[in-house]
Amino acid sequence: MIDFHTHPVQVADLFDDDPTLTRAVQEVFGLWMSPQPLRTYELHIEEAGADKAVAVPLDCTTAHGMTVVSNEQIARLMELTDKAIGFASVDPRDPEAPQKLQHAVAEYGLKGLKLDPALQQFDVADADTAFPVYQAAQELGIPLLIDCGLSWAPKGRAALARPLALEPAIHAFPELQIVISHFAWPWVDEAVALAVKHRNVHLETSILYSGTPPESLKHTLDRVGLDLLDRSLHAQVVFGSDYPRVDPKRVADGVRRLGLRPALERKVFNDNAARLLRLEVAVA
Amino acid sequence: MRSQVIRFGVQTTADTQVIDITERVREMVRESGAQNGQALVMTLHTTTAITVNEGLPDLEDDIVEMLQELAPAERNYRHARFLHSDGQMAVNAPSHLRGALLGFQCLFPIADGELVMGGRQTIYFVELDGPLYREAIVQVMAA
Numbered sequence: 001m002i003d004f005h006t007h008p009v010q011v012a013d014l015f016d017d018d019p020t021l022t023r024a025v026q027e028v029f030g031l032w033m034s035p036q037p038l039r040t041y042e043l044h045i046e047e048a049g050a051d052k053a054v055a056v057p058l059d060c061t062t063a064h065g066m067t068v069v070s071n072e073q074i075a076r077l078m079e080l081t082d083k084a085i086g087f088a089s090v091d092p093r094d095p096e097a098p099q100k101l102q103h104a105v106a107e108y109g110l111k112g113l114k115l116d117p118a119l120q121q122f123d124v125a126d127a128d129t130a131f132p133v134y135q136a137a138q139e140l141g142i143p144l145l146i147d148c149g150l151s152w153a154p155k156g157r158a159a160l161a162r163p164l165a166l167e168p169a170i171h172a173f174p175e176l177q178i179v180i181s182h183f184a185w186p187w188v189d190e191a192v193a194l195a196v197k198h199r200n201v202h203l204e205t206s207i208l209y210s211g212t213p214p215e216s217l218k219h220t221l222d223r224v225g226l227d228l229l230d231r232s233l234h235a236q237v238v239f240g241s242d243y244p245r246v247d248p249k250r251v252a253d254g255v256r257r258l259g260l261r262p263a264l265e266r267k268v269f270n271d272n273a274a275r276l277l278r279l280e281v282a283v284a
Numbered sequence: 285m286r287s288q289v290i291r292f293g294v295q296t297t298a299d300t301q302v303i304d305i306t307e308r309v310r311e312m313v314r315e316s317g318a319q320n321g322q323a324l325v326m327t328l329h330t331t332t333a334i335t336v337n338e339g340l341p342d343l344e345d346d347i348v349e350m351l352q353e354l355a356p357a358e359r360n361y362r363h364a365r366f367l368h369s370d371g372q373m374a375v376n377a378p379s380h381l382r383g384a385l386l387g388f389q390c391l392f393p394i395a396d397g398e399l400v401m402g403g404r405q406t407i408y409f410v411e412l413d414g415p416l417y418r419e420a421i422v423q424v425m426a427a
Contacts, residue, residue, distance in 0.1 A: 031371035036417050043297055043415035152366065211364050212375040246373040249299060 002273040003053035005240030013038045014073045024066040030154040042083050048248035055084040056114035062093040063121040075108035087112040092122040092129045098136035112143045118151035118161040125168045134173045143177040143276045148184035163191040206242035213254035238273045288424045296414035302344040306407045312422045321426030326389035331379035331413035333386035339406030355381035379413035
């Protein structure tokens, strides 16, 4: 089982060598919780029933002058724990972003790309800035995890994160595997419409706005229709928690309480993510 | 009256855990050098608890089951929303309520350098929203 969306912004080991990280986590990401030992991060993954978790950085250099965990710190995290599947992040407004992505994958062995248009403040349909990054990810054969919908980050601008704005990129890069986080709440219909039409578009389960994760997942996905997930999107939904915005155990509990067919639940919790990450042997 | 506050950490490993800290507390009291006074044991978190009971695994399980029945996971709690001051979803009302039921501290006398405890009494640190690294204190007050 794989958690496809965690931010290691509470892992104390990463703060030890970087006095600026506290400011980035608080002022840009918007988290005011104390750091925890690496072991707590590992235990959160285990408590959810997961074996591994995608750990993401965020390069907000142009928008905010800092990174909320760097690619190098993700590489260090991967050295410290075998639970973490590290992704890279680059700043699309940096002309050297494609080369930096290639470097992060080649040098650090990072397995995917994380972008957050609301927080990085870029236009996802901009052919001059965003498209070269998508092109690089497609050529590298790595998936893109992109934040869509409500951004809890204080400086996040949700208007930049509407899923339909991704359509030109989906057309231009049909081989790029795109994972839209949060089911893009509140624009769930837009995200579902894209996923129903495009088999390279995937949806991630951290639907966070109010109530408990079991409540918000049920409320949202009942409206989408669990039969639609089963029939048309069974290969395109992945479990993700958006830790530490919410604990992985609670999002996992919410997915389990949906009452999905066992085969679909297994795909959501494991198989779809394993395929996207090209894991040689799917974890249990 | 002199006061020493000794902080200590507990790495919990699951959502709910009942952890025997009796020997750790006894040792901290001994190391404090206090001969006669009182020791306050207090958790620094609102989703953990400190309680005293007989140190038996079946009772530990019964305590957990009682808490889960009294403050069930599923109920229409108000505390189920985004907490802007933390930057997290605050969806752990049952953990808070279970902590409130057990309480957050206990107090024991110290006599001749040792905690005065009943033979069956065990001091528990109770995790109610783990796994997390937690902190608690022992305040030793002695003449």
